Amino acid sequence: MLANLLADAIAKVETEHDLNYLAYYDPLTGIPNRVLFYRRLEQAIDLARQTGKKLGVIFIDLDGFKEVNDTLGHDWGDQLLKRIGKRLTDCLGKADLVGRFGGDEFLIMVPQLSHHLELEKIAEQVMSIFHRPMLVAEQELYVSGSGGIAIYPKDGENVNTLIKNADLAMYAAKKSGKGQISYCSGDMKAAVHEKMMLTNRLHRALANQELFLHYQPQVSAKTDEITGFEALLRWHHPERGLISPEVFIPLAEQSGLISSIGEWVLKTACAQNKAWQEQGFKPVRMAVNLSVEQFRSSNLERIIAGCLQATGLKPRYLELEITEGIAMKTAHYVIRQLDGLKKLGVAISIDDFGTAFSSMSRLKDLPVDRIKIDQSFIRGIGVNPKDESIILVMIHLAQKMGLRVIAEGVETEDQLHFLSDKGCDEVQGYYCGRPMSAEAIEKKLNGNWK
Ligand code: C2E
Ligand code: MG
Ligand code: MG
Helix, strand or coil, X not given: CHHHHHHHHHHHHHHHHHHHHHHHECCCCCCECHHHHHXXXXXXXXXXXXXXXXXXXXXXXXXXXXXXXXXXXXXXXXXXXXXHHHHHHHHCCCCCEEEEEEXXXXXXXXXXXXXXXXXXXXXXXXXHCCCCCEEECCEEECCCEEEEEEEECCCCCCHHHHHHHHHHXXXXXXXXXXXXXXXCCHXXXXXXXXXXXXXXXXXXXXXXXXXXXXXXXXXXXXXCCEEXXXXXXXXXXXXXXXXXXXXXXXXXXXXXXXXXXXXXXXXXXXXXXXXXXXXXXXCCXXXXXXXXXXXXXXXXXXXHHHHHHHHCCCHHHEEEEEEHHHHCCCCHHHHHHHHHHHHHCCEEEEEEECCCCCCHHHHHHCCCCEXXXXXXXXXXXXCCHHHHHHHHHHHHHHHHCCCEEEECCCCCHHHHHHHHHCCCCEEECCCCCCCECHHHHHHHHHCCCC
């Protein structure tokens, strides 16, 4: 009886121990998990506050871990993570703490620093674990990691801010080349703050009517006649004035705002084109840029059909521009999506052609109508014979594949002559007309424009 009670009590303690272990330790690597790391970091911050000392947080992210998983398999990926966890723990002092943040990310806490320079040596030790190969799947594997460092109190006075800023510094290290470690800086924090402020404001931009479209003419290289317009989005920020789409479109994409903004662009551009037709101008195409995020959405076809129906624009007067990067994605949804759009009767063009790596066999399978030669090649006309050769190849390729070609960013008469000589169908650029408001376009159409 007593023995039974004792056995029950022991089992209970063991279960509690197991539960505790599961709650605070990462089962794969056996090092503290995020929960325990946060708790210890919080305590260390309290202590640093009382003692007036500094504290370092290092965020480590492995470089190319996905490739390891993809090529060697998840089991070996797991083995690698275990090795890294152990090496990190072994290279640090007793007072320091290593935790697994998730996936291939590790966190290190270095408490009670008198001077932040003390961290430098520790950062070096941490990065040196990647100098030796790791034995995984009976192979010696060299992996590298990128690291970011945030220091209490300068880079944050609480757990979340410190980890966020260490992550930010890690991201900067990764961007500047892998296998490096960076300290969080004022510039990094300012850039994130700026991005956040702009994104916040962008949330209201549509409702506040701060977004508008400019239209840039596309012209036949042979006859000079206008063949279409490209709709280009503009944001008039109430305090900062005009902001480039190259700045705010990525923000719209990251925040999910692009779907509503993109739909507004489509509707506005279609309505404008229809309005010009109703005013009696010669019917031409309207090209609208699509973001990769819109392209990924399963609603795209329905949205475009809806815009055409609501505005009464015939599908053949709408062209959708996708970037070469989207077109070359091998994901199966790309061709399915393009086929669906083609069925609606709209045209499709590949924007910034030549800037990503096109595969010829892939191009052959895509239901596209036109390629837009990127401006970077046009700039080389008369300057760089290699650019000229590439342009010739692109025109030739398009002709052979039955595609039309338009050159972007044509700024001079010489560029125009070169292109029309070589058989380029259309041109777009400052030489023929800058992006302009709808009213400016109408004035020109009523005047000397063909
Ligand atoms: P893009 O689609 O390649 O558009 C062409 C860009 O080249 C435009 O810049 C245009 O103003 C500029 N450009 C045209 N001709 C010339 C020229 O002769 N010389 C020079 N130096 N530049 C010329 P913009 O309007 O700043 O747009 C930049 C990019 O932002 C666009 O590149 C496009 O990728 C994106 N974008 C613009 N509007 C939209 C939109 O409504 N939706 C999406 N998803 N992206 C958009
Ligand atoms: Mg474009
Ligand atoms: Mg372009």
